[in-house]
Amino acid sequence: MSTPVPPEPTPAIDVRGLSCGYDGRVVLKDITFSVRSGEIFFVIGGSGCGKSTLLRNLIGISTPLAGDVRFFGQPVSEHDAAARRALLKTFGVLYQSGALWSSLTLRQNVALPLEEYTSLSQPEILEIVALKLAQVGLTGFEDYYPSEISGGMKKRAGLARALALDPAIVFLDEPSAGLDPITSRRLDELVLQIREMFGTTIAVVSHELASIFSIADRVIMLDRGEKGIIASGDPKDLARGHRDPRVVEFLNRGDLPPQ
Amino acid sequence: MPDSPATSRALVSALAEGDVLEVELSGTWLITEPRPSWDEVRGALNPARVKLAVDGVEKWDSSLLLFLFGVQQWCRATGAYCDADSLPEKIRTLLAQLSVSHETSVPFDRTENFLVTVGLATMDVLHKAREISRFVGECTLSAVRFMSVPHRFRWRDCFLEMQQCGAMALPIVGLISFLVGVTLAYTGAIVLRQYGGDIFVADLIGLAMVREMGALMTGVVLAGRTGAAFAATLGNMKANEEIDALETLGIPAVSFLVLPRLLALGVMMPLLALYSNALGILGGMAVSKGLLSISPTAYFVEMQTIVSLPDIMVGLIKSVCFGLIVGLAGCLRGLQAERSAVGVGRAATSAVVTAILFIIVADAIFAVVFNIIGL
Numbered sequence: 001m002s003t004p005v006p007p008e009p010t011p012a013i014d015v016r017g018l019s020c021g022y023d024g025r026v027v028l029k030d031i032t033f034s035v036r037s038g039e040i041f042f043v044i045g046g047s048g049c050g051k052s053t054l055l056r057n058l059i060g061i062s063t064p065l066a067g068d069v070r071f072f073g074q075p076v077s078e079h080d081a082a083a084r085r086a087l088l089k090t091f092g093v094l095y096q097s098g099a100l101w102s103s104l105t106l107r108q109n110v111a112l113p114l115e116e117y118t119s120l121s122q123p124e125i126l127e128i129v130a131l132k133l134a135q136v137g138l139t140g141f142e143d144y145y146p147s148e149i150s151g152g153m154k155k156r157a158g159l160a161r162a163l164a165l166d167p168a169i170v171f172l173d174e175p176s177a178g179l180d181p182i183t184s185r186r187l188d189e190l191v192l193q194i195r196e197m198f199g200t201t202i203a204v205v206s207h208e209l210a211s212i213f214s215i216a217d218r219v220i221m222l223d224r225g226e227k228g229i230i231a232s233g234d235p236k237d238l239a240r241g242h243r244d245p246r247v248v249e250f251l252n253r254g255d256l257p258p259q
Numbered sequence: 260m261p262d263s264p265a266t267s268r269a270l271v272s273a274l275a276e277g278d279v280l281e282v283e284l285s286g287t288w289l290i291t292e293p294r295p296s297w298d299e300v301r302g303a304l305n306p307a308r309v310k311l312a313v314d315g316v317e318k319w320d321s322s323l324l325l326f327l328f329g330v331q332q333w334c335r336a337t338g339a340y341c342d343a344d345s346l347p348e349k350i351r352t353l354l355a356q357l358s359v360s361h362e363t364s365v366p367f368d369r370t371e372n373f374l375v376t377v378g379l380a381t382m383d384v385l386h387k388a389r390e391i392s393r394f395v396g397e398c399t400l401s402a403v404r405f406m407s408v409p410h411r412f413r414w415r416d417c418f419l420e421m422q423q424c425g426a427m428a429l430p431i432v433g434l435i436s437f438l439v440g441v442t443l444a445y446t447g448a449i450v451l452r453q454y455g456g457d458i459f460v461a462d463l464i465g466l467a468m469v470r471e472m473g474a475l476m477t478g479v480v481l482a483g484r485t486g487a488a489f490a491a492t493l494g495n496m497k498a499n500e501e502i503d504a505l506e507t508l509g510i511p512a513v514s515f516l517v518l519p520r521l522l523a524l525g526v527m528m529p530l531l532a533l534y535s536n537a538l539g540i541l542g543g544m545a546v547s548k549g550l551l552s553i554s555p556t557a558y559f560v561e562m563q564t565i566v567s568l569p570d571i572m573v574g575l576i577k578s579v580c581f582g583l584i585v586g587l588a589g590c591l592r593g594l595q596a597e598r599s600a601v602g603v604g605r606a607a608t609s610a611v612v613t614a615i616l617f618i619i620v621a622d623a624i625f626a627v628v629f630n631i632i633g634l
Contacts, residue, residue: 089291102599102600102602103601118290118291120290127325127360128321128325130357130363131321131356134356134359135356139359139360140363142367143367143369144367147597147598147602166320197353
């Protein structure tokens with residue numbers, strides 16, 4: 001008697017036949033991939049290949065031209081208001097610029113999702129906010145406004161806000177862009193720590209090779225010409241010997257390995 | 260941390276054995292879901308030792324930490340021993356972080372002493388006055404420089420601005436001026452009818468529009484429409500570092516961005532004021548015909564007896580000045596804007612307030628000066 005095969009766990013992110021673009025212009029065509037729960041997953045590719053477009057479609061800011069995106073089996077294009085609200089609690093997003101609300105202090109920025117989605121008392125919210133800001137190394141800056149802190153600090157504060165509701169999935173849009181190598185490395189360590197502590201699924205849009213090689217479990221590479229995925233897998237394996245030279249060249253900073 | 264939607268709720272069981280309270284947590288602890296409070300769990304008990312266990316917890320996030328932290332805080336306050344040894348390492352690490360952040364997160368006091376606030380506000384006013392003077396001086400010097408090399412002036416931008424602040428403003432300026440004429444006619448008629456001087460409504464409206472209201476209303480409308488737009492555009496450009504990019508190329512922002520706008524407003528304002536005068540007089544004429552049965556011809560002839568060319572010149576001089584005030588206020592506030600969304604909003608508001616304030620002040624000064632020189 002054969003051993004029964006355990007059912008495949010529901011992927012954290014499941015993308016099927018997704019096409020997206022702007023004003024009738026197709027940027028990505030019929031792409032399919034899935035991200036396992038607890039995975040650190042990178043979307044990479046050259047400028048203009050559609051990484052940010054893909055992210056906007058994944059998080060529901062833009063409507064796909066075709067296809068389906070699901071988080072833990074729930075469609076992102078949910079139209080029912082209550083279901084949509086429940087879905088929004090399952091993911092957090094760190095935008096490229098941090099996208100902090102400039103009229104609010106860091107404390108208020110991080111507290112807002114908690115005030116909106118939980119029934120916690122104000123002292124409890126403040127405890128969580130202090131913890132989240134401490135986790136990203138911003139203790140002491142709680143009452144600063146975004147205009148009073150540096151770009152790297154804005155990103156970290158944006159990450160604290162994305163983590164406020166302890167979402168199951170966190171999307172990071174170019175988290176290392178514009179950061180010095182030390183801050184960038186600390187951010188990578190923070191990402192690993194979040195995954196380690198909470199088992200969070202982390203999807204990163206980036207072309208920072210140092211981050212890709214140090215924290216990515218798996219990457220997909222997009223290409224502008226192909227309008228789709230040209231490679232998928234462990235970044236180190238892809239860099240060593242993928243059949244497509246574009247992939248190898250990208251992951252080796254433009255240097256093709258000797259034949 | 261959930262990896263799928265919650266299936267069960269947060270549960271706590273407490274078992275008291277002597278002085279020891281064994282607290283067993285189970286179920287799903289999510290921050291977006293309700294959770295039991297420590298006070299409810301403890302009830303009237305005051306144990307000397309609280310033993311925590313989370314073996315039955317399926318999924319958890321900061322909600323669990325908050326509960327455990329609350330227990331720890333209670334133990335600290337009452338002197339009870341909190342036994343957290345059986346908690347997983349991860350949770351103990353996070354609890355330690357929470358404890359540290361609780362101690363170190365001190366609100367930043369932004370309140371200032373009253374005298375300090377007054378002093379800072381005074382310094383701010385002086386600083387702003389100096390900045391306005393410097394900006395006006397810079398614009399003047401820039402304008403003088405361009406007179407010797409007019410081909411280097413950004414005429415294309417200037418014409419585009421003329422279209423924006425002139426032609427595009429015709430409908431709103433026209434409507435408001437017409438309604439001002441209507442309002443003046445109704446108000447004037449109340450008094451003048453009592454003395455049988457209905458026909459003098461034409462004089463009132465003609466003089467008021469040409470000397471005062473035409474330029475004033477156009478200035479106010481453009482302050483809200485064009486001044487705010489200038490401030491928002493330049494503020495946004497500053498936030499995007501476009502102004503810095505100009506400066507590093509050795510192109511002064513005043514020459515590149517401010518002068519074309521100032522010239523556009525300086526040229527278009529008198530034209531708009533003339534248009535406003537005409538529409539205001541038309542509005543008065545309509546009311547005079549309908550309410551006072553004064554024919555348009557009689558109205559026009561009567562108006563000509565009082566409105567002279569110097570009156571029109573007074574209005575035109577004012578309009579040029581008001582146009583420059585609107586342009587200067589909009590551009591200055593835009594260039595002074597903070598590099599944020601709030602900063603741009605504040606700059607737009609400040610541009611409108613500054614422009615209207617200076618328009619009223621300038622109008623009062625004009626009234627005195629024209630009176631002295633007999634205009």
